[in-house]
Amino acid sequence: MEILLAKSAGFCFGVKRAVDMAFKTDSTKKTYTLGHIIHNETVTHQLHEKGIESIEHMDHVPMDQLIIRAHGVPEEVYQEAYEKSVHVIDATCPYVTKIHKLVSRHEKEGFNIILIGDANHPEIIGINGWTKKGCIILKNKSELDFSQLSQDARYFIVSQTTYKKAVVDEIVEALEQAGYNIKFMNTICSATSERQNEAREMASQVEAMVVIGSRHSSNTQKLYEICGSLCPKTYCIDDASMLKEEDFEGIEKVGVTAGASTPADVIDEVLTKLQQI
Ligand code: F3S
Numbered sequence: 162m163e164i165l166l167a168k169s170a171g172f173c174f175g176v177k178r179a180v181d182m183a184f185k186t187d188s189t190k191k192t193y194t195l196g197h198i199i200h201n202e203t204v205t206h207q208l209h210e211k212g213i214e215s216i217e218h219m220d221h222v223p224m225d226q227l228i229i230r231a232h233g234v235p236e237e238v239y240q241e242a243y244e245k246s247v248h249v250i251d252a253t254c255p256y257v258t259k260i261h262k263l264v265s266r267h268e269k270e271g272f273n274i275i276l277i278g279d280a281n282h283p284e285i286i287g288i289n290g291w292t293k294k295g296c297i298i299l300k301n302k303s304e305l306d307f308s309q310l311s312q313d314a315r316y317f318i319v320s321q322t323t324y325k326k327a328v329v330d331e332i333v334e335a336l337e338q339a340g341y342n343i344k345f346m347n348t349i350c351s352a353t354s355e356r357q358n359e360a361r362e363m364a365s366q367v368e369a370m371v372v373i374g375s376r377h378s379s380n381t382q383k384l385y386e387i388c389g390s391l392c393p394k395t396y397c398i399d400d401a402s403m404l405k406e407e408d409f410e411g412i413e414k415v416g417v418t419a420g421a422s423t424p425a426d427v428i429d430e431v432l433t434k435l436q437q438i
Contacts, residue, residue, distance in 0.1 A: 162409060162412055162413060162414070162415055162435065162438065163413060163414045163415070164415050164416075164417060164432060164435050164436065165363060165366075165367065165414070165415070165416045165417065166416075166417045166418075166428070166432060167356070167359045167360060167363055167416070167417065167418035167419075168359065169352070169355045169356040169359050169418070170356070170373070170417065170418045170419040170423070170428055171419045171421070171423050171424070171425055171428055172421060172422070172423070172424065172425070173350070173352035173353070173356075173421040174254075174352060175231040175254025175255070175256060175257070175350075175352075175421075176199055176231050176254075176421050176422055178231070178252065178254070179198055179199070179228075179230050179231040179252035179253075179254070180198060180199060180204060182228065182250060182252040183198045183208055183213060183228050183250075183252065184207075184208070184211070186213065186226065186228060186250055187226075188211045188212040188213050189212075190225035190226050190248075191223065191224045191225045191226070192212070192213045192224065192225065192226040192227070192228060192250075193213065193214055193215065193216045193222060193224050193226075193227055193228070194208070194213060194214075194215045194216075194227075194228040194229075194230055195215070195216065195217070195218075195219070195227060195228075195229060195230065195234055195238065196215055196217065196230055196232070196283055197215045197230070198215070198228065198230045198231075198252070199230070199231070199422035200374070200375035200377045200378040200381075200420075200422045201375060201422050201423065201424060201427070202399075203424060203426075203427065204422075204424060213228070219238070219241055219242070219245070219247070224247055225247065225248060226247065226248045226249075226250055227242050227247050227248070227249050227250070228250045228252055229249060229250070229251050229252055229253050230252055230253075230283075231252055231253060231254040231257065232253070232254075232257065232282075232283040232284040232287055233253035233254070233257040233258065233261060233283075233284060233287035233288070234253070234283075234286075234287045234290065235286065235287055235289070235290015235291065236261070236265075236290055236291050237290060238290075253287075254322070254350075256322055256348070256350050257284060257287070257288070257322060259348075260288050260291075260319055260322070260348050261287070261288060261291040262291075263317075263319060263346060263348075264276070264288055264291050264292050264296065264317070264319060265291045265292065267317035267344070268292045268293060268294065268317075271315060272315045272316060272317035272344065273294070273297065273314050273315070273316050273317070274292050274294075274296040274297070274316075274317050274318075274319070275296065275297045275299060275316050275317070275318040275319075275332075275336075275343075276288055276289060276296035276297065276298045276299070276318075276319060276320070276321075277298075277299050277300075277318065277319070277320035277321065277324060277328065277329050277332055278298065278300070278320055278321030278324050279300055279321065279379060280298045280300065282321060282379055284321050284322065284323070285298060285321055288319070288321075297309065297310075297316075299332055301328050301331075301332070302328070302331045302332050302335055305332060305335055305336070307339060310336075310341060312340065312341065312342075314341075314342065315342045315343075315344065316336065316341055316342065316343045316344070317343075317344050317345075317346075318332070318333060318336070318343055318344070318345040318346070319345075319346055319348045320347075320348055320349060321348075321379075322348055322349060322350040322353060323349075323350065323353045323379055323380040323383065323421070324349055324353075324383075325357070325383055326347075326349055326354060326357075329347070329349065333345050352421065353380055353383075353421070356380070356384065356418065356421070357383065357384065357387055359418065360372075360384050360387050360388050360416075360418045361387050361388075361391065363388075363416035363418065364387065364388040364391040364392040364395065364416060365391045365392070366414070366416070367392060367414045367415055367416040368392070368394060368412045368413060368414055368415065369392065369394040369395070369396070369408065369409060369412045369414075369415045369416070370388040370389075370392045370394070370395040370396070370415070370416045370417075370418070371395075371396050371398060371404070371415060371416070371417045371418075371431060371435070372384045372385045372388055372395060372396070372397045372398070372418055372419070372420070373397075373398055373399075373400070373417065373418070373419035373420065373423045373427060373428060373431055374397070374399070374419055374420025374421075374422065374423045375399060375420070375422065376397070376399075378420045378421070378422050380420045380421050380422075381397065381419075381420030381421075381422075381423075382397075384418055384420060385397040388416075388418070392416075394408065394412070396408060398431070400427050400430060400431065401427075401430040401431045401433070401434040404431065404434050404435065404438070406438050409435070409438050415435060417431060417432065417435070
């Protein structure tokens with residue numbers, strides 16, 4: 162069986178930076194991360210061994226340091242840390258920080274902010290928290306409710322960095338066609354689009370596709386959707402232990418890609434197991 166590995170598989174720049182920052186942290190001080198640093202159990206476990214735990218809220222947890230993960234957090238978290246004299250190690254991906262600054266500035270300039278993404282995703286919660294009035298959050302075009310909008314207002318549109326470009330384009334086009342006063346900035350991270358384009362190309366050339374990453378990782382799920390639409394035998398796995406030999410019977414060419422929070426050693430293990438199959 163020929164095995165193709167996507168060049169863009171695995172940690173993106175922002176995730177690698179956040180993970181490196183977490184591992185370099187002086188953990189003799191009481192240190193927490195707000196949420197898991199990435200959606201990967203191995204990394205979470207290694208950080209736990211180093212004495213760094215993850216919490217959901219800062220409430221009532223005595224700490225010296227707080228690591229903010231690549232997804233970023235609302236502005237109020239920095240304020241809370243400052244008030245509690247907690248040192249912040251800010252591992253927010255610089256591309257996400259740029260969106261925080263953009264929405265904050267455009268709101269001050271009088272724009273209403275439209276944020277395209279999943280309202281429950283931490284990155285979207287974080288971005289929303291950099292506006293005073295809150296954003297209009299849209300998951301897809303069907304959530305676009307024109308009765309909420311005004312032809313007299315100005316709208317600034319950005320999206321989750323890991324969102325599908327086609328969904329964003331559809332919403333922007335619908336607003337343009339309806340004549341709204343909009344300013345759109347494409348905030349989809351090129352790491353995501355490169356990974357998605359490569360996955361798309363690969364999935365159309367192979368008989369089976371393996372997507373490695375967590376079910377909780379939105380960019381992994383997007384990869385799975387893209388590959389699944391082109392290659393019916395697409396399998397989404399956390400790690401090598403989830404590969405089933407029978408799924409690859411008669412397959413001559415398999416493609417492998419991985420979400421942004423999949424460590425290199427997990428990818429290597431999957432490749433080794435596929436080679437054995
Ligand atoms: Fe940053 Fe792009 Fe990764 S926004 S966290 S480099 S997917």
